[in-house]
Amino acid sequence: MKKFTYIMLSIVLFGAKSLYAQTPKGDVLIQNATVLTVTQGTLEETDVLVEDGIIKKIGKDLSASGNIETIDATGKFLMPGIIDAHSHLALDVVNEASAPITAQVSMADVVNPFDVGIYRALAGGTTVAHGLHGSANAIGGQSITMKFRYGTSNPEDIFMKEAPRTIKFALGENPTRVHGRGKNIQPRTRMGVEAIIRNGFAEAQQYKKAWESYNSVKGKKNNTATPPTYDLRLQTLADILDGKIIIHCHSYRADEIYMLINVCRDFGVDKLVFTHVNEGFKVAPELAKYTMGASVFSDWWAYKFEVYYSTAYNAAILMENDVVTSINSDSDELIRHLYHEAAKTQRYGGLTDEQALSLITINPAKQLGIDEFVGSIEEGKQGDLVIFDHHPLSVYAVPQMTFIDGVKYFDINEDEDDQRIKVSPTEMVEPVYLKAEDERCMHGVELFMQEAAAFNHTH
Template sequence: MRFVSSLRNVSYSFALALAAACTLGAQVIVIQNANILPVTKPGFKGSVLIENGKIKEMGEKVVVPAGAQVIEANGQYLMPGIIDCHSHIAADAINEGSVSVSSMVGIEDVLNPTDVAIYRGLAGGVTSSNILHGSANAIGGKCTLIKMRWGKSASEMVFEGATPSIKFALGENPKRRGSAGSGPLQGAPGSLRYPATRMGVEDVIRQAFNDAKIYQAKWQEYNAKTAKGEVAIPPRRDLKLEPLVEVLEGKRFVHAHSYRADEILMLLRVADDYGFKIRTLQHVLEGYKVAKEIAAHGAGASTFSDWWAYKIEAFDAIPYNAAILTKKGVLTSINSDSADVTRRLNTEAAKAVKYGGLTETEALALITINPAKQLAVDNRVGSIEVGKDADLVLYDKHPLSSYAVAQKVFVDGNVYFDRMKDIEERGKKELVKKQMIDRSKEQERQQQKKLGPPPAGARRPA
């Protein structure tokens, strides 16, 4: 799905170099005269002191340490960095769709730190993004939470210490390979994959956890024996079942792609039966119909603002979903699932004020502290509080306004996006690009001189 010409790759590395250059070293920064929206506390006008990548102090006035860089906000709005709870950017592969249980694979192995979607997301105020496996199978692959450290390596982007997680999927997508058709991801006749129905989706998950329980018991037995000093043969390691045992033991979160109320309820009951928790229901478009049951299970909900009607299981989706779920006590977030929408989650959240009347703070929580809690990183990010990571966005207007544009975005106290700088550097980048194109054309000419005229009908170089 990705088209990368060599030229783009080169101009890209140039952008990378520029980005990396502006984020060297953790400085002491004071952002002053900002309208601060901490989300977990009432907003106020004041300053934030950043030291060693953390928020050291905040208040109406803070003492500016000697040598600190002062950023004059002039009444602009400072909010916590946006956390996108559902994204597929920065990954070279999304779906291991060949099997119905693909818990052995993981996104961390295919992270692509040069995906320009990271920079574009940053420019939209996103500082952390949950990169999920696709929804082609009932039990998908392992997910990776990243910080948008544009210019850093894949391993440096991983949100250190975050609880591991895995993707599940219900409904139309996991059953698609079970029916023959010419559409994308559908099966070819003769190579259909179980399941083809929502009944089968439940069965796949139950079978997998049944196996996981048996596998877990073998290890428990082995561990008990070795603890007693007995000689025992360890069970054969199973990389597919291991993550599911971690789910059973609460060490790995489940993020479950779901649409309809029936399948949501089904999954909650399967989890209840096997004694584990669904951490978040993703999309959860009909979550509003079973909000009570979701709240009782303790699952979070991460939904779209207003997507609907693109398939039959999305036909009862309503833009009031986030508001109803919030009002009925479900920890709710709004996500993008898209390299496009992730760039304006601030206004996606604003829609929850319009549809269902959430307060502005509740709306901001949908894209900051709530996803932070869902991903269990709320001790680090999701609000502006002393001691938390300095992952911040400075908007020129209130972030819920249609007219708001992110001006500066900080991750770990470093400026990773600066709108003014981006605009200033455009001319220079264009020039470098032109030089590279010219050089490449010149090389081509030299090459052709050496080789003589190309044969008739030869391909023009792309």
């Protein structure tokens, strides 16, 4: 009897747990919109039906069964939810800057679902963001791909569970400044950065080998082998070598980009995306052939020396050279208007509407390994959608509604102004920030910089 109760209880609890883990899925019929599918052209006066969180049908005169909410989008534009391949939004901390390799840490542990910035990103049409570790270390921590299901108190509810694992790497001034100049350890130069990464990969190969030889004798009779010590840091690096994790590498200069391409080729790693990559345009043919692409700023430059020789035409050059290219924010501010950032590629290089939109939808989806789920409006994909009043590449475009999995998370006409879901009771007067912090790639490294020169930039 006791055993039976135990089993029943387990079943109930298990059921409850999976119910708890279930994120909301919605149904909605959006009618008569100009549908910017991104992958299948523009469809005029077209309906999109989302059922149970999935785009069920795209066509004309669709009808909804039952009580599905119907939205008249006549004269409006519908595009896929915007995807940001580089963000630090909703992360409590960003840099574990204590060593040049910190592959063992994970941003999944520091996701803050209460960050009102999530709502602000939704109000700018962004539905998916890649929350990265900072750029203090040559090999940083593992990152987390999020769907901005705002309103939950459970961090796991905003994880995109289908997304593959990703990890942050960083080259150039940041790791050399933090470790070389800040702590007087390698790397102090771009030579050192290469050596650190090669050492890490080589160590991981040995670690893998140790486990493989142990596993090969483990089951055998009279075997006395003891298992190697489990090491999360080396295991993570081994997983990179096994192609289980996509590298997103902070980089600026062409030489360092080329260096990491070579290192990865030597170790048989091909899941590699470069981020920032301001001088990517100088090695565009190499990026096109050997990597999963480049995720760039629309126009940032000259904020530090390694971006002095860059150009706002970067995205256009990369696109014309067949590099899978995305435009990211790296900023709690820019993440609210990535549609505008993408539109700048029409000023700087004359990209077509479809090319420009792909920079913030299907291309970042490819770079995050989630393009089978999101990044375009196609039947069978997840119902992440944004309605705009004008074409989203127009400077006058204002996002009207944002959906994730068919659930509406932003509605310009219905939402209250104050969207905080946690208000501190000890906060007598709400603080006003003269400069709201919005750029955080080097957040949390001040501690290590006391011996170094003035620290005043963050990317």
